[in-house]
Amino acid sequence: MKPHILLVFITRFEECQAMLKGIVHYERLHHPWTFFLDDEARAESDPTWLRSQKWHGAISRHTTASLVRTCAELKLPLVDLNDTAPFPGTPKIRPDNIAIGHLGAEHLLERGFRTLGFYGFANEGWARERREGFLEAVTLAGQSARLLEVEYPGDLTPAWEKEQISMLVAWLGQMPRPAAVMACNDMQALHVLTAAQNLGLHVPEELAVIGANNDLNRCDLSRPGLSSVAVNAFQSGYQAAECLDALMSKRKPESFDRRIDPLSVVMRQSTDILAINDKVVASALNFIREHACRGITVDQVLRQVFASRSVLEKKFRAHLGRSPQAEIRRVQVAKISQLLYETDFPLKKIAELTGFEHVEYLCVVFKRLTGEAPGAYRKRVQSAA
Incomplete structure (x- = not known):
């Protein structure tokens, strides 16, 4: 009988779609599995739903303490793809956020910018890691960077976005130009672009902007197009399937917290320039x-x-x-x-x-x-x- 695998992924997120492709690629190269796609993420909060079927393994992008606890009670192997702190005993695969910050900083430094900034979330571990990678690369280049960090509320509202843009207008307005800013993700980078527009700044001539995750829906719809550090979500999915295969075969995973290197910087118009004062x-x-x-x-x-x-x-x-x-x-x-x-x-x-x-x-x-x-x-x- 083919193993029955539960996949907890909300598929409206582009990153989830790439992870699923990686999982399927591993399955096709190795063992035939049958999948159930929980694209409403019911398993993360409804133990009764999770107990309603017989599963042989699970991979989740939306892992919660409730899901981990129920899987442990059912002795159900689980691999966690959420970019949060790991749950003890549950293998986790997530992006190398420090490397993402490094890549973003190196890209801006290569363009010749010396006035640099980072905009992120103070209360999210992954965002702080990206900040640390950015600052490390800037320091190694003998430069310094300005920081603006806010609290992520968990629920985005127009009022919250308006407040962030007002803060960004004040922050960016104090920067010597030309300047360059990395945001912790593409959503925040779009806020930077909006603030730049409100200030009447030319992007990228006066302000270059780079995000992270390479969310095509955001990067290509923005004006100008948004440069971004591309994560390797396909590889995350592939390695999650490999890890689950080991767990179902009673083999101990090589690591309980794997970090996946980013792919590269995808340069679009928002950084497609050298820092020029002329x-x-x-x-x-x-x-x-x-x-x-x-x-x-x-x-x-x-x-x-x-x-x-x-x-x-x-x-x-x-x-x-x-x-x-x-x-x-x-x-x-x-x-x-x-x-x-x-x-x-x-x-x-x-x-x-x-x-x-x-x-x-x-x-x-x-x-x-x-x-x-x-x-x-x-x-x-x-x-x-």
């Missing part, structure tokens, strides 16, 4: 990032910033090491790369969305700048996801 270059970069994928020319950029071609060329090469035309192409290719990774759009559609009249020319430009044809790039990055 207003002409900053204005030109802002215009290029907003309009490159509409097929703009350098002449259009010149009309926007009221500079001659020779002056703009000289300034771009001094600050960026490339020409305005090369910057336009770089922004277009970055968008092409994103669309190849995140969508199944045909190349004709991608060409329309990135300012290329002909697919053939898109392919030439993409291969010249990346070394790969678009099709080969898509196959490689999507197979690795």
